[in-house]
Amino acid sequence: MKKHSFRFSALSVRLLLILLTLLCAVPFLVVFVNSSHSSLDIIQKFNILPGNSLAGNYKTMQSLVDIWRGFVNSILITVPYTILTGYFGAMIAYGFAKFNFRFKGALYAIVLVSMMIPSQLSIIGFYRLCLNLGMTNSYLPFIIPGIANATTVFFLRGIIEQSISDSMIEAPRIEGCSEFGIFNRIVLPCIMPGVATMCIFNFVASWNAYMGPLIILQKKELYTMPVMISMIKGLYVTNYGAMYLAIAISVIPIMIVFAFFSRYIIDGLTTGSEK
Amino acid sequence: MKKTLALILALAMACTMFACATTPAAEATPTDAAQAATEAPAAEATEAPVDPATLSGSITVWSSGEELTRFVEGFNAVYPNIKVEVTVVPNSEFLTKLSTAISGGEAPDLFTGESDYVKYLVETPYWTDLSQFGIDQYKDNIWEYVRNIGTDSKGVIKALSWQASPGGIIYRRDIAKAVLGTDDPAAVAEMLNSNAKMMEVAAKMSASGIKMFATWQDIMNMEFTNRASGWVTDGKLSIDANLSEYMDMAKTIVDNGYDKNCDPWSGEWYAAVESADCFCYILPTWGYQFLIKPSAITTSGQWGMCEAPVPYVKGGTWVGIYDGSQNKDLAWLFLQYCTLNEESVKAYASEYSEYVALKSVDEALAKEAGDAVLGGQNLYEFYNGVMAKIPADLMTQYDGTLNNAFLSAVKSYVSGAMTKDEAIAQFKADALNAYPELTIAE
Numbered sequence: 001m002k003k004h005s006f007r008f009s010a011l012s013v014r015l016l017l018i019l020l021t022l023l024c025a026v027p028f029l030v031v032f033v034n035s036s037h038s039s040l041d042i043i044q045k046f047n048i049l050p051g052n053s054l055a056g057n058y059k060t061m062q063s064l065v066d067i068w069r070g071f072v073n074s075i076l077i078t079v080p081y082t083i084l085t086g087y088f089g090a091m092i093a094y095g096f097a098k099f100n101f102r103f104k105g106a107l108y109a110i111v112l113v114s115m116m117i118p119s120q121l122s123i124i125g126f127y128r129l130c131l132n133l134g135m136t137n138s139y140l141p142f143i144i145p146g147i148a149n150a151t152t153v154f155f156l157r158g159i160i161e162q163s164i165s166d167s168m169i170e171a172p173r174i175e176g177c178s179e180f181g182i183f184n185r186i187v188l189p190c191i192m193p194g195v196a197t198m199c200i201f202n203f204v205a206s207w208n209a210y211m212g213p214l215i216i217l218q219k220k221e222l223y224t225m226p227v228m229i230s231m232i233k234g235l236y237v238t239n240y241g242a243m244y245l246a247i248a249i250s251v252i253p254i255m256i257v258f259a260f261f262s263r264y265i266i267d268g269l270t271t272g273s274e275k
Numbered sequence: 276m277k278k279t280l281a282l283i284l285a286l287a288m289a290c291t292m293f294a295c296a297t298t299p300a301a302e303a304t305p306t307d308a309a310q311a312a313t314e315a316p317a318a319e320a321t322e323a324p325v326d327p328a329t330l331s332g333s334i335t336v337w338s339s340g341e342e343l344t345r346f347v348e349g350f351n352a353v354y355p356n357i358k359v360e361v362t363v364v365p366n367s368e369f370l371t372k373l374s375t376a377i378s379g380g381e382a383p384d385l386f387t388g389e390s391d392y393v394k395y396l397v398e399t400p401y402w403t404d405l406s407q408f409g410i411d412q413y414k415d416n417i418w419e420y421v422r423n424i425g426t427d428s429k430g431v432i433k434a435l436s437w438q439a440s441p442g443g444i445i446y447r448r449d450i451a452k453a454v455l456g457t458d459d460p461a462a463v464a465e466m467l468n469s470n471a472k473m474m475e476v477a478a479k480m481s482a483s484g485i486k487m488f489a490t491w492q493d494i495m496n497m498e499f500t501n502r503a504s505g506w507v508t509d510g511k512l513s514i515d516a517n518l519s520e521y522m523d524m525a526k527t528i529v530d531n532g533y534d535k536n537c538d539p540w541s542g543e544w545y546a547a548v549e550s551a552d553c554f555c556y557i558l559p560t561w562g563y564q565f566l567i568k569p570s571a572i573t574t575s576g577q578w579g580m581c582e583a584p585v586p587y588v589k590g591g592t593w594v595g596i597y598d599g600s601q602n603k604d605l606a607w608l609f610l611q612y613c614t615l616n617e618e619s620v621k622a623y624a625s626e627y628s629e630y631v632a633l634k635s636v637d638e639a640l641a642k643e644a645g646d647a648v649l650g651g652q653n654l655y656e657f658y659n660g661v662m663a664k665i666p667a668d669l670m671t672q673y674d675g676t677l678n679n680a681f682l683s684a685v686k687s688y689v690s691g692a693m694t695k696d697e698a699i700a701q702f703k704a705d706a707l708n709a710y711p712e713l714t715i716a717e
Contacts, residue, residue, distance in 0.1 A: 040570060043545040064341070064363070124375055131379040211368070215375050220362050230365040238540065 028251065035245035042240045057241035061232060064239070067246055069221055070228035075253070077139045077213075077224060078206045081146040085202040086195045087188075089152030090160075094187050096153065097160040098169060115150040120211060127215055137219050142212060152198045159194040160187065196264035203257050207250070225250040331356035332605050335383040337373065339366040340592055342437070343387070345623060346613045353612070357605055377401060380599070384606040387594045388434060391675030393424060398672060402433035402595035408607045410435075413615045420668045421632040425593050434595035435614040437623065439632045441588050441661040442496055442559030445567055448579045448650055450554050454483050460652065464581035470524055473584065477533040480554055488534040489547040491525040491689065493557045495682065500587030505669035506677045511716040512706055514699065522685050522695060529689045545570055559589045560630040560658065568628060568648050576650045580657045586664040630658045637662075673710060680705040 034042050037051035061067055096108055119126075130141045164187055172182050188195070210226040217223055223231070229246045232239055336343055336359060344361045351359070364372050366389055376382045388396040396402060410432050414422065418439045425434035444467060448458035455466060455476065467473050477487035488494065502515035528534050535553060537543035547553040548570035556562055567578055594613070596606045612619050617636055624631045624640060631637060637655050645653040671677075680702055688698035703715055 040545075040572075043542045043570075044549065123371075124378075127375045127379060131381075136379065136381065214365075214368055215372055218376065218381055220360070230368075231363050233365065 031244055031251065032248050035241065035248040037241055037244075039238065039240040039242075042244070053241055054245070057239075057245045060239050061242035061245055064232050064242065065223070065228040065246075066221070067225075067228060067249060070223055070225045071249065073139075073222060074207060074225040074250075077142045078203055078253075080143045081206045082199050082203045084143065084146030085149040085152050086199045088147040089149050089198060090156050090188055090191060090195050091183060092148075092153045093156035093160055094183055097157045098164070098166070111150045111153055115154065123211060123215055126212070130216055136216055137222060139222075141216055142206070142209065146202070146206075149202065152202065155198055156191060156194050159191050164190055193264045196261045200257060200261050204254055207254060327354045328356060330354055330605065330608070332602055333358035333360065334385065334602050334605050334609060336361040336594075336609070337364050337369075337383045337386040338362070338592075338594070339364060339369045339387050339389050342592070342627075342629075343594065343613060345627070346437075346609075346619065349619050349622065350609060350612045354608060357608065359609055373401075377597075377599075382597045382599060384600040384602045385594055385596055385610060387592050389592050389675075390424075390440075390590045390670065391678070392672070393434065393591075393593045394670050394674065395672035396595070397425060397427045397433050397593075400598055403598040403600070403603065405432045405435070405596070405607075408611075416615075416634050417632050418634060418662055420588055420665055421591070421593075423668050424591075424670055425595070434593035435610060436591055436593045436632050437614045437620060437629075438560070438591055439588070439630055439637075439658075439662065440559040440561055440591045441586065441630065441658050441665060442557070442562070442583065443580050443586075443657065443661055444555050444557050444583050445563055445578060445580055446555035447553070447574065447577055449577045450480075450485055451579070454480055454485065454554075458579060460579055460581040460657070463579070467581070467584065469584050470520065474524065474527060474533075477528065478531070481531060481533055485552045485554055486533060486535050486547075487554050488528065489544055489553050489556050490537050490539060491528040491534050492539055492682065493562075494521065494525070494528075495678075495685075496559060496589040497557050497583050497585055497587045499589060499678065500666065500669065501585040502669055505671040505674075506706075507671050507673050507713060508716075510713060512677075512703070512710075512713045513716040514702070518681070519695075519699075522688055522698070525685055525689050526695075549574055557583055559587070560654075561590055563654065564627060564629050568646075571648050575648045578649050579652055580649060580654060582661060586661045586666075588665055588668070624655075628654065630655065673706075673713075676709045677706055680709070 030047075033047050033050055035057060036054040037047050038053040038056065041047060041051055041053070092111075096104065096111075126141070127136075130136050135141050168186060168190075169182055172186055173179075177185070208226055209224070210230070213224045214227050214230075217227070225246070229243060229250065232243050232246055334357065338344070338361055341363055344363070347359045347361060351357070362383070369387075369389070370392055373382065373386060382401070388402075414432075417435070421436050421439050422432065425436065426432050444464075446463060451458040451463055455463065457463065466476055473487070480487045498518060498521040501517045501521075503517075504513065504515070506512060529536055535543060535547055537547070545566065547556075548567055549572065556566065558566065563580070571578060594610060596603055596610060600606055614620070614632060617633060620631050620633050621636045621639065623629065624636055625643075628646065637659055641653055641656040641659050643653070643655075645651040645656075684693075684698040684702035684705070687693040687701065688695050693701065707713060707715070
């Protein structure tokens with residue numbers, strides 16, 4: 001009797017999980033399926049099976065924008081940005097967590113405050129700055145800020161304080177390891193799960209960034225994926241099929257990144273070396 | 276350890292070099308543009324019929340819609356050495372991007388202004404005075420309201436449009452025949468020539484299980500023309516009595532289920548074209564071009580156009596030349612090709628069934644064969660009739676924001692979330708929020 005009820009509950013948990021998985025997967029499925037239907041089909045009915053307008057949608061899409069160029073542009077911005085946020089974010093967080101220096105409290109407060117200002121507010125100032133630096137048609141304005149990502153610093157500081165004990169730093173220091181070496185060889189590997197988690201978030205945020213690239217970049221061939229997708233959507237004509245196709249293409253890298261790095265989020269629960 | 280440090284330093288140096296390297300490249304562009312500009316007037320100064328192939332240079336165009344890209348191929352057939360680069364900037368971000376670009380001195384040679392904010396752009400110094408290119412000789416051939424909207428308060432023409440957007444009622448002939456007993460546009464128009472009569476017909480349709488409208492929101496296109504004055508006169512905001520009447524009408528429509536209650540440009544809105552139970556759309560020219568014509572497949576030939584209770588215009592996109600442009604003469608050639616050249620505008624109009632701003636072209640096309648989707652009715656002939664009755668334009672620079680605020684207030688009233696007085700108060704509060712300089716007229 002007991003055994004039976006156990007099985008029943010395991011089954012119901014599974015069913016619930018399968019249902020939740022479906023709920024999460026259906027929107028993606030719709031995007032992929034709709035990318036092979038004509039705009040009219042998409043508007044008029046709910047599609048489950050793939051249609052036969054994929055080639056037509058691809059043609060429409062390419063006639064409006066060069067999506068692969070946008071794809072490469074997005075990668076050129078996102079990958080360096082993500083690496084910079086991970087590495088430098090961890091370094092700054094380490095400094096705040098394990099070193100004592102003057103004005104530490106005030107400096108950390110500045111980091112926190114900068115998290116609270118919405119980026120839309122500073123977009124005009126950011127544009128003027130880029131213009132004066134001669135960087136309006138370049139990717140640098142989107143890559144360089146990666147070395148000072150407040151959210152990453154905030155998040156990793158907590159992780160370092162929790163998972164790296166002072167003795168772990170003192171030991172190599174006594175052995176004669178340089179401070180830089182301690183960070184690279186001991187601290188960074190220990191908090192890698194946290195860094196990977198932040199990298200996923202930063203990757204997605206950078207990949208989906210729209211307003212910045214739209215304002216700063218003036219040349220069509222430099223546009224990133226989100227800007228190109230919004231260009232497909234016209235003022236009156238709505239090329240739904242082509243838009244879905246472009247969105248499907250832009251979702252793929254995010255899925256890949258998630259597939260490779262998501263296990264680090266789970267590992268992140270057991271971060272640290274002293275168990 | 277030193278290796279890593281050296282690597283980081285090297286990377287940092289490389290980054291700095293890259294950053295510096297982009298600066299001279301960016302500076303080079305204006306000089307090129309300036310050179311091109313000096314060549315162009317020199318070529319034109321000869322006055323004799325210039326071989327278009329000798330004109331060369333490149334111009335940039337920012338457009339909120341895709342229509343201008345359709346002219347480029349034809350333009351390049353005439354002027355093979357003028358490179359036109361059209362960038363479609365999403366309409367919702369158009370002004371943000373444009374104003375930052377202008378403040379940074381990187382604005383395009385030509386840019387568009389959609390009806391929601393064209394009046395604002397016309398009053399700014401961004402667009403150049405078109406009289407320097409001899410716009411006066413074309414003046415009489417442009418529909419008055421199109422010209423007036425592109426003219427600022429001092430009477431200077433700054434922007435032109437390739438399109439004009441008068442509107443009527445686009446209805447289903449088969450349903451009209453079944454329920455009203457006739458599908459003749461004149462007879463149907465007669466049955467729908469006031470708001471009260473439209474409601475009567477809506478009740479009749481409803482009794483036969485047919486929805487009169489796709490959405491009550493479409494009717495607003497017409498009601499904005501059906502006013503004594505625009506939103507703002509002399510800094511005073513007023514809500515016309517007709518708009519107040521329209522609010523009640525919208526409420527009646529929704530309460531009695533006379534429409535499908537969908538949002539314009541939504542899936543259901545498009546789908547209603549092919550449905551068996553939706554009688555009409557109250558939409559201007561673009562409604563036919565972008566909604567009915569591409570969507571009507573099984574209902575092709577079943578559509579007709581008749582006059583709305585009030586002749587109206589709504590929407591449209593204007594285009595002008597940036598005052599700080601280095602390539603004004605080349606930009607003018609493109610502007611002229613898209614908006615004033617009878618030949619190219621006619622070719623464009625017949626290919627895309629778009630009603631255009633040049634009277635002579637609309638009149639010529641009115642004599643040609645009608646449209647198959649409309650059962651042979653000639654849309655140019657129909658719209659020419661509407662244009663003859665269009666009253667003065669009521670567009671103000673506040674329209675984009677205020678129209679949306681009004682729509683959301685009516686939505687709240689119609690859905691029952693607010694009473695009518697609350698909705699009007701909400702609209703006034705939103706209006707003052709967006710434009711604190713306005714006062715409310717009593």
